[in-house]
Amino acid sequence: MKYATFHDLHGAHVFITGGGSGIGASITEGFLAAGARVSFVQRSDASAFCDEMQEKHGNKPHYMPCDITDIERLKACMDEGSRHFGAITVLVNNAANDTRHKTLDYSVEDWDWNHAVNLRPHFFTTQHVVPGMREAGGGAIVNFSSASYGMGNAGYPAYVAAKAAILGLTRTHAREFGPDGIRINALVPGWVLTDRQKELWATEEGLREHLDKQCLKEHLVPQDIVDATLFLASKASRMMTAQALVVDGGVVFTG
Structure with a gap:
């Protein structure tokens, strides 16, 4: 199957x-x-993945180990990436942790850690990248949210709260930095069947029930999210900002 290509992303x-x-x-x-x-941060070792990308695409990403709860380390990695490839003109706040938990069992420390992973980095990466984007004449930021907030899902309340907050953060930052030519949108994925989801939570019954909620009767795969991310990063969406793009097969309805 052939997918859309966005030629303006070449060299970004x-x-x-x-x-x-x-x-x-x-x-x-x-x-x-x-x-x-591409430069990216990852808590686990991604060296083998980078080698695989070099062999497959002839284009090796620059990987830096980082726990994104450490904001100073995260900023240092952004600076290192800029030294390696030049100014960052596209920022994708993707990292998250959706480990299940219950309200009555959750401590203050648990709550703070959850938001340090699922919300706080979106604010401070934007803060850190804006000056370089201004100098470059603009840029695009894609903040990952989740359809779980729109569905009102139980089972991970701190995560759902963080993912809802990302939409507010996206909209206020889009207003603040729009005059600088910086577009900021939220991407709202549905239930994407990654290996982690299949191993931990994707039961046969759960998958069947979720598919019943979708308008499109096919489970989401990572490529569905890749295409939407590239669209929001490219000039194909040049007049789109402060928006939430939902990719969930038709479960959560906006408007």
Whole structure:
């Protein structure tokens, strides 16, 4: 199957959080295939993935180990990526942790850690990347949210709260930095069947029930999210900002 290509992304420097595994790895590969230069952070070792991308695309991403709860380290990695590939003109805030939990069992420390992973980095990566984007004449930021907030899902309340907050953050930052030519949108994926989802939560009954909720009777795969991310990063969406693009097969309705 052939997919859309976005030629204006060729040569752009894209910085991705969590770009070495799961959906993030697919996004990294999507940008590499488009000819972009990609730097990314990942908590686990992604060296073998980078070698694989070099062999497959002739375009090796620059990987830096980082726990995104450490904001100073995260900023340092962004600076390192800029030294390697030039100014960051596309930022993808992808990294997240959707480990299940219950309200009555959750401590203050648990809550703070959850938001340090699922919300706080979106603010501080934007803060750090804006000056370079201004100098470059603009840029695009894609903040990953989740359809779980629109569905009102139980089972991970702190995560759902963070993913809802990302939409507010996206809209206020889009207003603040729009005059600088910086577009900021939220991408809202549905249930994408990554290896992690299949191993931990995708039961036969759960999959069947979720598919019943979708208008399109086919499960989402990472490529569905890659295409939407590239669209939001490219000039194909040049007058689109402060928006939430839902890719979930038709479960959550906006408007």
